[in-house]
Amino acid sequence: MKLLVFGQTGQVARELQRLAPEARFLSRAEADLSDPEACAAAIRASKAEAVINAAAYTAVDKAEAEEALATVINGEAPAAMARACAEKGVPFLHVSTDYVFDGSGTAPWKPDDPVAPLNAYGRSKLAGEEGVRAAGGAYAILRTSWVVSAHGGNFIKTMLRLSETRDALSVVDDQIGGPTPAADIAATLLKMAEAMGAGQAGGTYHYGGVPAVSWKDFACEIFAQAGRAVTVNAIPTSEYPTPARRPLNSRLDCSGLKRDFDIDPPDWKAGLARILQELRDSE
Secondary structure, three states, X not given: OOEEEEOOOOHHHHXXXXXXXXXXXXXXXXXXOOOHHHHHHHHHOOOOOEEEEOXXXXXXXXXXXXXXXXXXXXXXXXXXXXXXXXXXXXXXXXXXXXXXXXOOOOOOEOOOOOOOOOOHHHHHHHHHHHHHHHOOOOXXXXXXXXXXXXXXXXXXXXXXXXXXXXXXXXXXXXXXXXXXXXXXXXXXXXXXXXXXXOOOOOEEEEEOOEOOEEHHHHHHHHHHHHOOOOEEEEEOHHHOOOOOOOOOEOOEOOHHHHHHHOOOOOEHHHHHHHHHHHHHHOO
């Protein structure tokens, strides 16, 4: 399958390059997501049999002050890509987020549950979802959560960095979700692209690590696996204010992906072990 991927340096794009090195990966210089029509033109000029958008504006707090730019990159660009894919008759796969929900309750969110983002980033990603669906072509929207890997900026690397100089940390304990290794997201996207290229229908799906955990307990597992003696104190979200509000409940119901593509949610503890080993190997 001839695959075109938007993104080169992000966590998911990096993992896609490992798994599908033969795909064409577009850099920002080749397709700047702040110029949606340039992205559409790149698709029209390609011979791609499927397109994956693994690029996004991901600075959640910064988006509060840059919502217009975030909406162009996360909203208008994916919509333009999806329209170009619809014209060519090729499937378009797009990564979205649990932040389209308001985080209420404790039940895992289903793909058709009402959306109500709490922050500018979530609103920008929701705009992208709506644009992709409206394009009229074959699409798959993959909502995921708490993405981690051995590269880029993420919670695992932040915790390890802080533990270099501190023996005690305070971490939020009332936000619950599923850490999701970028490597597993990449493998899932490739399997979905192959299936959709062969005629499988798409839609909106959820993919998050299991079991659900708090950021505090996630941090405890990171230090346990890394062999670092760090005391982790639990605090509520109210004691860790950020410019963008975060949802308290980021649990995702991943049953649709199992039903339609036979893909199980990833075991994040096993993924964490692989990430820590990769970080050790790179030292």
